[in-house]
Amino acid sequence: MVVAPPPFTTLLCPSPFTLDAIRCRRWIRCEKFDVTFFLTSVDASKAPPQHILSHDSLRCHRLFNTVSLNDFSPNVVQKPLDSLDKASKVELLKRIEDLQSEVDDLKKLMKSKGGVEESQSFQTIPSRVYPEVRFRSERTRKRILVTGGTGFVGSHLVDKLLLDGHEVIALDNFFTGRRRNVEHWIGHSNFELVHHDVVNSYFVEVDQIYHLASPASPPHYMYNPVKTIKTNSIGTINMLGLAKRVKATILLASTSEIYGDPEVHPQPESYWGHVNPIGPRSCYDEGKRVAESLMVAYAKQEQVDIRIARIFNTFGPRMHMNDGRVVSNFIIQAIQDKPITIYGNGTQTRSFQFVDDLADGLIALMNSNVTSPVNLGNPEEHTISDFAHIIKDLVGSKSEIEHMDGQIDDPQQRKPDIRKAAEMIDWQPKVKMHDGIRKTIEYFRKEIHDEEKKRRIDPLMPGPPSKKWKGVGEDEEKDDSFDEDDEVLDVIISQRTQGSNQSSRPITDPSSSVSPITPPTVTSSSRFVTSPGETAYKTTPTSSRIRPSVFSGSRSSTTTPTSSNESQSSAISQGEFIAVKFQLGNAQREKDELKYKLAKANEDFVAEKKRMEMENAKLLRKMEEKIKVTELEVNALRMSNASMRAETSMAGGDLNQSMMSISSVGSSQRINPYSHREARATQSVPRLSGGNGFHGSDIAATFTHNQSMTMEGEMSFQDVPSQVFDSVMDTPILESITPIEKKRETWDKKLQADLANEHVLDISPFSQYILSTISSIAVSPQVDKELYSLLEKMIKNPLEQDIVEIGDSQFSPVSSQEDSSSIPPNSPPSSPSSAPICID
Ligand SMILES: O=C(O)[C@H]1O[C@H](OP(=O)(O)OP(=O)(O)OC[C@H]2O[C@@H](n3ccc(=O)[nH]c3=O)[C@H](O)[C@@H]2O)[C@H](O)[C@@H](O)[C@@H]1O
Numbered sequence: 001m002v003v004a005p006p007p008f009t010t011l012l013c014p015s016p017f018t019l020d021a022i023r024c025r026r027w028i029r030c031e032k033f034d035v036t037f038f039l040t041s042v043d044a045s046k047a048p049p050q051h052i053l054s055h056d057s058l059r060c061h062r063l064f065n066t067v068s069l070n071d072f073s074p075n076v077v078q079k080p081l082d083s084l085d086k087a088s089k090v091e092l093l094k095r096i097e098d099l100q101s102e103v104d105d106l107k108k109l110m111k112s113k114g115g116v117e118e119s120q121s122f123q124t125i126p127s128r129v130y131p132e133v134r135f136r137s138e139r140t141r142k143r144i145l146v147t148g149g150t151g152f153v154g155s156h157l158v159d160k161l162l163l164d165g166h167e168v169i170a171l172d173n174f175f176t177g178r179r180r181n182v183e184h185w186i187g188h189s190n191f192e193l194v195h196h197d198v199v200n201s202y203f204v205e206v207d208q209i210y211h212l213a214s215p216a217s218p219p220h221y222m223y224n225p226v227k228t229i230k231t232n233s234i235g236t237i238n239m240l241g242l243a244k245r246v247k248a249t250i251l252l253a254s255t256s257e258i259y260g261d262p263e264v265h266p267q268p269e270s271y272w273g274h275v276n277p278i279g280p281r282s283c284y285d286e287g288k289r290v291a292e293s294l295m296v297a298y299a300k301q302e303q304v305d306i307r308i309a310r311i312f313n314t315f316g317p318r319m320h321m322n323d324g325r326v327v328s329n330f331i332i333q334a335i336q337d338k339p340i341t342i343y344g345n346g347t348q349t350r351s352f353q354f355v356d357d358l359a360d361g362l363i364a365l366m367n368s369n370v371t372s373p374v375n376l377g378n379p380e381e382h383t384i385s386d387f388a389h390i391i392k393d394l395v396g397s398k399s400e401i402e403h404m405d406g407q408i409d410d411p412q413q414r415k416p417d418i419r420k421a422a423e424m425i426d427w428q429p430k431v432k433m434h435d436g437i438r439k440t441i442e443y444f445r446k447e448i449h450d451e452e453k454k455r456r457i458d459p460l461m462p463g464p465p466s467k468k469w470k471g472v473g474e475d476e477e478k479d480d481s482f483d484e485d486d487e488v489l490d491v492i493i494s495q496r497t498q499g500s501n502q503s504s505r506p507i508t509d510p511s512s513s514v515s516p517i518t519p520p521t522v523t524s525s526s527r528f529v530t531s532p533g534e535t536a537y538k539t540t541p542t543s544s545r546i547r548p549s550v551f552s553g554s555r556s557s558t559t560t561p562t563s564s565n566e567s568q569s570s571a572i573s574q575g576e577f578i579a580v581k582f583q584l585g586n587a588q589r590e591k592d593e594l595k596y597k598l599a600k601a602n603e604d605f606v607a608e609k610k611r612m613e614m615e616n617a618k619l620l621r622k623m624e625e626k627i628k629v630t631e632l633e634v635n636a637l638r639m640s641n642a643s644m645r646a647e648t649s650m651a652g653g654d655l656n657q658s659m660m661s662i663s664s665v666g667s668s669q670r671i672n673p674y675s676h677r678e679a680r681a682t683q684s685v686p687r688l689s690g691g692n693g694f695h696g697s698d699i700a701a702t703f704t705h706n707q708s709m710t711m712e713g714e715m716s717f718q719d720v721p722s723q724v725f726d727s728v729m730d731t732p733i734l735e736s737i738t739p740i741e742k743k744r745e746t747w748d749k750k751l752q753a754d755l756a757n758e759h760v761l762d763i764s765p766f767s768q769y770i771l772s773t774i775s776s777i778a779v780s781p782q783v784d785k786e787l788y789s790l791l792e793k794m795i796k797n798p799l800e801q802d803i804v805e806i807g808d809s810q811f812s813p814v815s816s817q818e819d820s821s822s823i824p825p826n827s828p829p830s831s832p833s834s835a836p837i838c839i840d
Contacts, residue, residue, distance in 0.1 A: 089637065092633065092636075092637055093637065095633065096630055096633050096634055096637070099626060099629065099630040099633070100630060102626060103623060103626050103627055103630060106619060106622065106623045106626070107623065109619070110616055110619055110620065110623070128186075128187050128188075128599065128602075130184070130185065130187075130188045131159075131162075131163060131184065131185075132163075133162055133163055133164075133165050133188075133190060134163065134164055134165035135165055136164075136165035136166065140165075141165055141166055141167060142166045142167070142206075142207040142208055143166070143167045143169070143205065143206045143207050143208075144161055144166050144167065144168050144169070144206060144207065144208045144209070144210065145168075145169045145171060145204060145206040145208070145209045145210070145242075145248075146158050146161070146168060146169070146170050146171065146209075146210045146212060147171045147172070147198050147209070147210065147211050147212055147213035147235070147239060148171075148172055148177060148211075148212035148213035148214065148253070149168070149169070149170025149171055149172055149177070149182065149193075149210075149212070150170055150172040150174065150177030150178055150179055150181045150182050150193070151172065151176055151177040151178075151181070151212060151213075151216075152176075152181070152216075152314075152316070152318050152319050152320065152323075152355065153212060153216075153253070153311075153314060153355060153358060153359070154170065154172070154177065154181075154210070154212045154213075155170075155177070155181035155182050155318055156316070156318065156355050156356065156358075156359040157210060157212070157359045157362055157363070158170050158182055158185065158191075159185075159359075160359050160360070160363060161363070162185060162188070162190055162191060164363075165190075166190065167190045167191075167192075168185075168190060168191055168192070169192045169193075169194055169204060169206065170182055170185075170191070170192070170193050170194065171194040171195075171196050171198070171202065171213070172193075172194075172195065172196070172213070173195065173196065173197040173198075173213070174195065174589070175215060175220075176215050176216075176217070176220055176320065178320070178588075178589070178592060179193070179589075179592035179593065179595070179596050180588075180592045180595070181318050183592065183595055183596065183599075186595075186596055186599045186600075187599045187600070187602070187603050193596070197231075197235075198211075198213045198231060198234075198235030198236075198238055198239060199227075199230050199231060199234050199235050199238070200238070201238050201241070201242075202238065202239075202242065203242065203245075204242070204246075205246055206242075206246060206248050207248055207249070208248055208249050208250075208251070208366055209239055209242065209243050209248050209249070209250040209251070210251050210253070210362060210366065211235075211236060211239045211250055211251065211252050211253060212253040213231060213235055214228065214231045214232050214235070214253070214284075214287070214288075215228060215231075215284075216255070216284075217323050217324050217325045218281065218284070218324065218325070218407070219324035220323075220324065221281075221283060221284040221287075222280055222281070222283065222284075225280075225282075225283030225284075226283070228283040228284055228287055229283050229286070229287045229290075231287070232284070232287030232288055232290065232291045233287060233290050233291065233294070236252065236290075236291040236294050236295070237294060240294060240295065240298040240302075240304055243298070243304050243305070243306075244298060244302045244304050247305075248305075249305040249306070249307065249366060250295070250304060250305070250306055250307070251306075251307035251308070251309060251362060251365060251366045252291055252292065252295050252306070252307070252308050252309065253309055253311055253362070254288050254291065254292050254308050254309060254310045254311065254373065255284070255285075255288050255310060255311050255312075256310055256311065256312040256313070256375070256377065256411075256414055256416065257275075257281065257284055257285045257288060257411075258273050258275065258285060258288050258289050258292065258310065259271055259273040259274065259275075259310075259411070259414070260273045260274040260275030260276065260285060260409070260411065261274050261275075261276075261409060261410070261411045261412055262274055262411060262413065262414065265413050265415060266351075266379060266381075266415035266416060266417045267375070267414070267415065267416060267417055268375070268417040268419075268420070269310065269372065269373045269374060269375055269417070269420055273289075275289065276409050279408060279409040280408050280409065281408075281409050292308055292373065295308055299371060305371070306371050307365050307366055307368070307370065307371065307374075308371075308372065308373040308374065309361065309362055309365050309373075309374055309376050310373050310374065310375045310376065310377075310416075311358060311376050311377065312350075312351055312353060312375065312376065312377025312378070312414065312415075312416045313325075313326075313327075313350045313351060313352045313353065313377065313414065314352070314353050314354075314355050314358050314377075315327035315328075315352055315353075315354065315355065315436065315437070315440055316354050316355030316356065316436060316439065316440055316443075317355070317439060317440060317442075317443035318355075318443070319440070319443075319444075321444070321447055321448075321451065322585070326350070326384060326387065327352065327391075327437075327440065328444070329341065330387065330388055330391040330392075331391055331395065331437075331440060331441055331444045332444055332448065333397075333399055334391050334392050334395035334397035334399050334441075335395055335397065335441070335444060335445055335448055336399075336448070337397055337398045337399050338399055339399055339400045339401070339402040340388045340391065340392060340397075340399045340400070340401050340402065341402050341403075341404050342384055342385060342388055342401060342402065342403050342404065343384075343403075343404050343405065343406050343407050343410065344384075344403070344404075344405070344406025344407070344410060345385075345403065345406070346383060346384045346385030346388065346401075346403065347383050347384075347385065347412070348383065348384050348406075348410060348411065348412045348413065349381050349382060349383050349384070349412070349413045349414060349415065350381070350382065350384065350387065350414050351377055351378050351379055351380055351381045351382070351414060351415045351416060352378060352380070352382070352387075352433050352436070352437075353376070353377050353378035353429050353431075353433075353436075354378070354429065354431035354433070354435070354436030354439075355436075356430075356431055356436075357376075357378065357429035357430055357431050358376055360427065360430075361376040361421060361425070361427045361429075362376065364421075364425040364426065364427040365421075365425050365427070368424060368425040370424045370425060374420055374421050374424065374425060375416040375417060375418050375420065375421060376416070376418070376421060376427070377415075377416030377418060377429075378416075378429040378431075378433060379415055379416055379417070379418055380432070380433050381413075381414075381415040382433075385401075388401050389401070390433075390434070390437065391437065391441075394434065394437050394438060394441055395441055455584075
């Protein structure tokens with residue numbers, strides 16, 4: 001009789017000898033060993049006699065052992081769908097197609113998104129490096145609003161506050177402020193830049209408010225006196241209202257100008273001043289005086305915590321080239337070896353402080369508890385004449401000194417009494433005037449160099465006249481806003497239409513040939529007004545009343561018109577000149593704005609990139625899920641198809657087709673790319689005898705998808721079986737299976753021949769594969785026992801065993817060693833590899 005074969009080799013018995021009668025009835029799957037196979041029953045009635053094989057053929061079982069149990073990867077095996085009717089399968093196929101196209105779309109979308117990212121040249125934008133700021137805890141870190149935060153003084157204050165670890169909001173209407181003054185902070189998490197005019201309300205939650213917003217240079221504040229008053233009155237009310245609401249401490253940047261043309265010298269805070277309330281400077285002087293009054297009123301009535309700084313003449317880097325004040329004018333003139341223009345006889349005095357000291361003083365005052373006004377200035381007093389020589393010497397200039405008409409209400413002496421600051425806020429200036437001047441000279445040298453370079457690259461041509469020019473000669477009302485774009489044109493229009501009767505600031509008469517950075521060389525003969533309200537200029541009404549920046553001056557001798565025509569042409573050329581100058585200013589602002597936008601775009605890009613990466617990751621996950629689902633469905637279909645083929649072949653009595661079906665199932669279940677990878681990483685390389693033979697290629701195809709495998713003496717399966725795999729695995733499921741049919745014909749013939757010659761199994765590695773697959777999972781004695789008995793029954797009486805079903809739970813693998821004791825006496829050895837197979 002038979003020496004019992006290993007249990008699941010027994011399972012083979014029905015297959016070979018009743019192959020043509022096989023009917024797929026149930027799937028058995030063993031997740032642990034990643035095997036799905038059919039349990040079949042025998043329908044002998046359908047089996048042509050010649051296909052019934054002899055038991056003796058099973059001698060070949062010995063060959064099974066070439067594939068060991070360990071060679072199977074723990075892939076997930078899914079249960080196939082139950083047999084589907086054709087319509088359902090078509091529907092399923094359609095769904096797979098849809099899913100596939102969806103997956104393709106998603107892939108495309110992802111690629112395109114990746115493409116966008118790649119093509120962006122944002123990577124070329126270097127990430128910004130900010131000055132290192134002090135770390136402050138939540139408790140000590142303050143949120144601070146600085147109005148006029150991009151101006152000359154404001155930007156230095158912003159620097160100090162940020163470096164000290166506070167959060168700063170710089171608010172500015174950019175009338176005299178410039179983004180470039182704070183551009184090194186743009187994008188910093190502690191910094192915020194707000195374009196806003198304090199004349200309008202602004203609401204923000206802050207601890208401190210430094211209220212600096214106002215033009216401070218005489219030509220600037222005199223340009224639009226109504227707006228200057230509004231800024232200092234309404235603007236201050238708005239900021240006080242905000243301070244009141246959010247209980248912030250507010251510091252007003254007041255000025256030494258509130259002392260007017262002082263009669264007390266030096267000026268202590270207790271001095272009430274000597275101000276002409278209707279003079280050309282009054283818009284600023286009185287504006288600041290009313291601002292101080294408002295501060296005190298809000299403190300008294302609304303308990304707002306206030307600080308008042310009376311700021312004396314200040315200079316330093318970041319002064320505008322067009323500032324028009326004495327320091328910038330003298331330095332630029334000296335650098336360019338142009339005449340240094342002194343208004344008046346030069347005996348008037350000023351005390352100049354370096355901007356760094358002022359910023360320290362403002363912070364010290366804010367953080368004190370001094371609510372009364374405090375002077376902040378450097379008491380080092382010089383006459384303007386001395387000052388001109390100091391500048392000339394420090395620059396090493398060949399400039400001559402030229403005296404021009406003095407200004408109306410020009411304070412004749414100014415020197416701060418800073419004892420209060422020293423006592424109450426422990427502040428005094430540290431930077432000596434000479435040192436500060438040197439730094440400022442370097443700054444202006446660079447500015448001039450940059451400016452000249454820019455003009456070399458892009459020589460300025462006066463653009464087409466603005467629409468505003470059409471208004472020349474008409475009655476046009478001057479806007480009270482600081483719209484710098486229209487500023488100069490407005491001045492010209494106003495000049496032409498109303499004459500020069502407002503400002504006492506010295507007039508300059510630039511000729512058309514004057515370069516935008518030509519220093520003023522104004523003489524004193526033609527422009528001096530004795531009293532406000534009278535005709536402001538001795539020049540003709542057509543001469544322009546522009547601010548006396550160093551860029552706009554020229555010798556007065558060239559300006560006295562000899563005829564009305566000449567006067568007209570002089571005015572036009574000046575207009576053109578100013579238009580060009582302001583084009584330059586606008587271009588600069590535009591550049592600053594672009595820089596800001598670029599920095600912002602960079603930030604936005606980084607955020608967008610992060611978002612896209614997250615989105616892509618999500619998309620990828622979704623895609624992978626879809627692919628997985630698709631694969632599962634495809635596998636299901638394949639298995640289902642295999643089932644059908646098996647059924648078909650059974651009906652047709654085709655051994656090979658049945659084999660193929662099983663092979664397909666075994667293969668398709670290994671498509672899962674994840675387990676595939678795992679398998680590759682962990683599996684040994686099984687060797688299969690005869691794997692490249694008749695059916696061996698199918699087996700190879702099966703293996704190729706999930707593990708490396710070599711055939712004995714043959715090439716690697718990884719390379720070989722692609723066509724085979726394609727033909728077997730990717731055969732359209734419901735379409736004509738022509739290639740397979742063709743093969744099958746050949747195989748059938750061969751099989752017939754083999755059968756005739758009685759050496760079927762000897763040459764059928766495919767059969768071996770099935771056998772080995774089945775045997776390899778037969779590690780559970782319990783399962784062995786059950787299956788064995790089932791199979792015994794099947795073999796004995798196949799017709800009775802129409803349906804065999806074994807659930808998953810029965811396949812929990814058990815180590816053969818561990819459970820050898822539990823193997824029933826009747827059972828075969830649990831290790832297929834060691835099992836002697838001998839069937840009588
Ligand atoms: O620098 C400042 O911080 C101060 O500047 C101005 O006060 P002011 O003293 O008139 O400033 P400048 O325009 O620089 O004039 C200073 C003196 O130099 C004279 N000056 C100015 C410019 C020039 O080219 N030549 C010249 O002789 C002026 O006539 C004046 O006597 C403002 O009014 C103040 O609010 C501000 O605090």
